Amino acid sequence: VRRVSIKDIAKAANVSHSTVSRALGDSPLVSNGTKERIQRLAREMGYSPDAQARSLVMGRTQTVGVVVTTITDPFIAEIVQAIENTAQEYGYSVILASSNAEPEREIAAVEMLQSQRVDAVLVTSSRVGALYRDHLERLGVPIVLINSHHMQAGPYTFSVEFDNRHGAYLATQHLLGLGHRRIAYVAGATDHSDDEERAAGYRRALREARLTLDPQLVVPGTGGADGGERALPVLLALSDPPTAACCYNDMTAIGLILAARRAGVSVPADLAVVGFDDIPLARYVSPTLTTVAQPMLKMGQFAMGMVLDLVSGDGSEQRVVSDIVVQGRLVIRESSGAIPIPAKLNESILEVST
Amino acid sequence: VRRVSIKDIAKAANVSHSTVSRALGDSPLVSNGTKERIQRLAREMGYSPDAQARSLVMGRTQTVGVVVTTITDPFIAEIVQAIENTAQEYGYSVILASSNAEPEREIAAVEMLQSQRVDAVLVTSSRVGALYRDHLERLGVPIVLINSHHMQAGPYTFSVEFDNRHGAYLATQHLLGLGHRRIAYVAGATDHSDDEERAAGYRRALREARLTLDPQLVVPGTGGADGGERALPVLLALSDPPTAACCYNDMTAIGLILAARRAGVSVPADLAVVGFDDIPLARYVSPTLTTVAQPMLKMGQFAMGMVLDLVSGDGSEQRVVSDIVVQGRLVIRESSGAIPIPAKLNESILEVST
DNA sequence: TTGTAGGCGTTATCAC
DNA sequence: GTGATAACGCCTACAA
DSSP states (O other): OOOOOHHHHHHHHTSOHHHHHHHHTTOTTSOHHHHHHHHHHHHHHTOOOOHHHHHHHHSOOSEEEEEESOTTSHHHHHHHHHHHHHHHHTTOEEEEEEOTTOHHHHHHHHHHHHHTTOSEEEEESOOOOHHHHHHHHHTOSOEEEESOOOSSOOSSEEEEEEOHHHHHHHHHHHHHHTTOOSEEEEOOSTTOHHHHHHHHHHHHHHHHTTOOOOGGGEEOOOSSHHHHHHHHHHHHTSSSOOSEEEESSHHHHHHHHHHHHHHTOOTTTTOEEEOSBOOGGGGTSSSOOBEEEOOHHHHHHHHHHHHHHHHSSOSOSOOOOOEEEEOOEEEOOSTTOSOOOOOOOOOOEEEEOO | OOOOOHHHHHHHHTSOHHHHHHHHTTOTTSOHHHHHHHHHHHHHHTOOOOHHHHHHHHSOOSEEEEEESOTTSHHHHHHHHHHHHHHHHTTOEEEEEEOTTOHHHHHHHHHHHHHTTOSEEEEESOOOOHHHHHHHHHTOSOEEEESOOOSSOOSSEEEEEEOHHHHHHHHHHHHHHTTOOOEEEEOOSTTOHHHHHHHHHHHHHHHHTTOOOOGGGEEOOOSSHHHHHHHHHHHHTSSSOOSEEEESSHHHHHHHHHHHHHTTOOTTTTOEEEOSBOOGGGGTSSSOOBEEEOOHHHHHHHHHHHHHHHHSSOSOSOOOOOEEEEOOEEEOOSTTOSOOOOOOOOOOEEEEOO
C-alpha cells in the first residue's frame, strides 16, 4: 500500500503535479473549480503531505529541538509542556532529546538535532559547559536557553531566566514582615549559581531591614531533603537559634520540616519555614509549605515565542529579540505562620535588552 | 553561511559525490586511503548529514512519534523518558505530541506525525476513542499503546499494559495478611476501566479469603485527593466501619489520610491505608504510603523495544510481536501498619500472545 | 490558468 | 574503486 503523492493525485485529476501542489497550497493561481476538485480528491485518496520532502526544498523544517536533562523533573516537564503547546499552535513539531546531564549524551543530542535540521533549539536547566556551548553555536540556528546560565550571549543565543535573587528576596521579606529577626538560610549544593543568586536575595532583604548578617545562620545543604534534615541540628545548636528559615528549595524545606517534627520543634510556631519552587508536594506536606513559585508555563511560552520571532521572516534581517527575566510569586501557606491568603504578587515581567 | 553537503566535500576531495556518500557510510567499496581522506575532510568542513534527504530516499525516518495527554503527569513523564532513552540508544529520534486529552488535538497530533513520516507511534494513557483509533490505523505504521485500553488489536496495533487487577489483588492481600477483615475500596472516577480492573482485583482477594463482599465498603471517589477526603465520613458512618482501605490511587489515599488526621483517626492504628501508583509524594506524606508501584521504566523500554522489533527488517515479513502485560510491585511503607521491609515481589513479566 | 523542468541532499544502480 | 545517473516528494521559476 504505497503512499499517495501529489503525482498520484495529479494523475487522478488529469492535471500536472504542479497544479496539485498549488491547489493544496491554496494558491490564487488556480481556478476555484479545479482547486476544489483537487482538494476533495486529496482527501478521498488519503493524501498526507511529506514534511521531509517539503523541508528539503523549503529550507526549514517547522521543527524545533528541545534539550532537557530529564523530562522526569516536574519543573522541566511543565516548561516542555508549555513549549509543545505553543509550538503546536503555530504548526511546529517538537523533537525531544534528553541528556541525563551527561556531557557526551548532550553532545549526541545536539548532533542529532542538527541532522534533523531543526529550525531552533531550546535548552532547559542545563549548566551549559563551555564545550557544549561551542557545539550549540556551531548549529547555526537560534538557541534559547531556559534557566541555563550562559555566561555571555553568542550571536545565536538568547535566554529566558528566572529571577532567583528577587524570589529569595520576597521570601525573606515575608519572614521579616512576620516579625522574625533571626532568619537562617539553608543553602543548596555548593557552586550552583541558582543557590548563589538566592542567597544574594536573602542577604539583600536582611540588609534592607538593617539587620547584620550572621554567617552562622547560613548553613550548607545539598538541594535534597537530606540537606534540610542535616541543617536542623546545626541551627538548634546555635547560642541564639533562628526563629525562621529560608531554604534554597522545597525539598530542603521539607527535609527541615520532617527533622523538626521528629525533634519536637513545632513548625511554624518554633520555626517558620519557607521553600522555593512550589513543587507539587508543597501543598501536601504538613504544614503546607510557603514557597516561591516560578511561572513555568510562562517561561515555556516566552521561550517558544522567542523562537517564533527568531525564525519568522526570511532570516536575512537582523532580529531584535530581548532576553527575558521572569519574576516569581510568593505562595503563602502554613509553614511560615502567616494567615494563608492566596497572594498574587509581582507576577510581572522584566525585560532586559540584549 | 550555507550548509556543507556531500557535493561540497566531493569538490574539495576531487571525487564524485557518490564516493563521498560511500566513504561516509563506511562502505567497503572505497579504498582506505580516500575513505580516511574524505572522513577527515568532512569533519574539518563541519559536515552534518541531512536526515530529511536521507529518509526521503530510504523510506524511513528513524523517528518515532510519542503521543501523550500531558507530559506533566509524572507517570507519563517517566515512561516517555524511558522511551526516549532507548530510542536514542538505537539512533531514533522522538517527536513529542501532547493532546491535553482533547480529541481534536489528538487528531491534529496524529496528522502531524503522519506528515513527519514517523516509523511508528507510541501512545500513552489515552482512552482511545473509536474515532481516534481509525485515524491511528490509517497511519499505516505500527502503533504501540501503553496503558491505553484498546478494545481489539488491529493489524498494526500492539500494547503494553499494566496488570491493574493483580496490583490491587496484591494490595488487598497485604491488608488481609495483616489481619484486617473489614476492608474498604475507595474508587476512582466512574467508568474508568483502570478503576474497574483494580476493583476486580480487590474483590478477588476478598473472595479468596472467603469474605463476603459488603457493597457498603465500596465507596465512589474522583481519582483526586478530594475523592479520598469525601470517602472518610462515609466510611466512618457505617455501623461496622472498616479497619483498612484499599484506594484506587495514591492521591485518593492521601486525601483519605489527610481527612483522617483532621478527624482524629489514626493511620494506620485505626485505619490502615494502601494506595496505588507510587507517585513521588508517596514517600513524603506522613505516614509514608504503602502502595503498588508500576514499573514505568520497563513499560517504556518494552514499548520502544516492540517498536524496534516492528520496524526492523524490510517490513515485508509478518512480524511476530506479542502484547505485553507487566506486573506491579507492592511497596510497603508506614500507612498499612506493617513492618516496613522493602519488599520486592512479583516483578515479573507475563506475556500474552497476540 | 496550467504545464515543464530543475533542484533540494541523499542513496542506489548501473556502467566503467 | 570510482563516477555518472536516476530516483525520493515536493516547490517554484519560467514558459505556454
